[in-house]
Amino acid sequence: MGEVASQRVVVLGAGRVATHLVAALVRAGHNVAQVWSRTEASARRLAEPWGISYTDDLDTVIADADVYIVCVADSALPLVAEKIAQRVGETPLLLHTAGSVDMGVWHQQGAKHYGILYPLQTFSMERPVDMHEVSLFVEASDADALAQTEAMAHSLSDRVYRADTEVRARLHIAAVFACNFANAMYRAAHDLLSEAAIPFEVLLPLIDETASKVHVLSPVEAQTGPAVRRDGNVMQRHMEALAENHDLRQIYEQISKYIMQ
């Protein structure tokens, strides 16, 4: 991309996405001029360590930044988008980070240059994230907005893709399986080991290798275990061992069936 112009940015929100985004923006050389959050405490918690000014009042958000990035819960997005679009006028670029909310949320407020910057990652407050390794999906209202959004995305990450509403919806469902549901499988394993007082850490090398394998093999090629071997004896024994755990038994049966297809 060559050099990226430093942008004057306001971040709206102070949750997990906002927290990691502010860190990435600062590191990429952008000027994060202000953080807004619904409560002063959460705005301060995010902004203060970086020496950024903050507010809990949308009417005091500065109006002359280059870019406004809204990272709030989907349900709060329409209201925040409306207030910001009204306050800052037609010049700046208005972005949100919600994979499930389409650009209509900006269009309906009469915004002129707007878009979406959707990071496909699971963010925790407790762990730093290298944003350069995060897949960022962008969409924008017009060619100028797209160029500006892409330039900003490239300044943050090496993995920038364009995606419309349909692609984002598909990505979001895929991410629920690959991340949220994979983690639920870790939790099932954790529950099963706890009952027998076995430390969860014995599984970590296996979990790491399972994730690493799909970098070089497709998940179908990487599949191991009783279901793909169609080892009915082992599956039967496992189902019996799960007799008193109705939910895990049903999940065992369902996913084994899926693997055997």
Place this chain on the structure above:
Amino acid sequence: MGEVASQRVVVLGAGRVATHLVAALVRAGHNVAQVWSRTEASARRLAEPWGISYTDDLDTVIADADVYIVCVADSALPLVAEKIAQRVGETPLLLHTAGSVDMGVWHQQGAKHYGILYPLQTFSMERPVDMHEVSLFVEASDADALAQTEAMAHSLSDRVYRADTEVRARLHIAAVFACNFANAMYRAAHDLLSEAAIPFEVLLPLIDETASKVHVLSPVEAQTGPAVRRDGNVMQRHMEALAENHDLRQIYEQISKYIMQ
């Protein structure tokens, strides 16, 4: 553990476990004297690159090694265990690597010193595995056999634990969830992305971070996504999008319910 005596070892089997075990044994300084496999081709494929002699005839397995390690399919184990126990007598240590087969398989053949060395890992022919990072679970017939088995295990890995049949059974089920079923979730994501011509690699940073998070957070703390937020709108939309994919829709519903508990 201090220094580990080099053992003269025969490996029976030439599948994934045997292949990675031979590599780890050689690297740990043991003398792998022979490989047996059901077919000469598979025995040669494994043994030849290491300059190890090989056979496909159980009657020509050398009888004076220190340790015999049987790594064959569960269903083939009783027969191989019987032949080996008869052939090599009461002096050497007889081990197998099957998590689901208990020590009775040795006892019933009149073996005297025997045990189990169960590596909790998913092995592929295509990928090297650092055995030092693999959790190894050991059990043995008597104190001497246990000491010998543990010494060998410690020479291969930094993660050695004792485990009886009940613990191994529990570990195996937990591993099915944490590895086989987590991989099945990757496959579901892969299927969903393929339908929309989106490359699977966009998910890899998310998959890696999901695996990394449970090194520092419990899976319950690490859980993200619509189900744990009880975001009914998003779940409803995802279920509708999966309307034509009956299996994935059922899995979506089932696991979301599990997460919401």
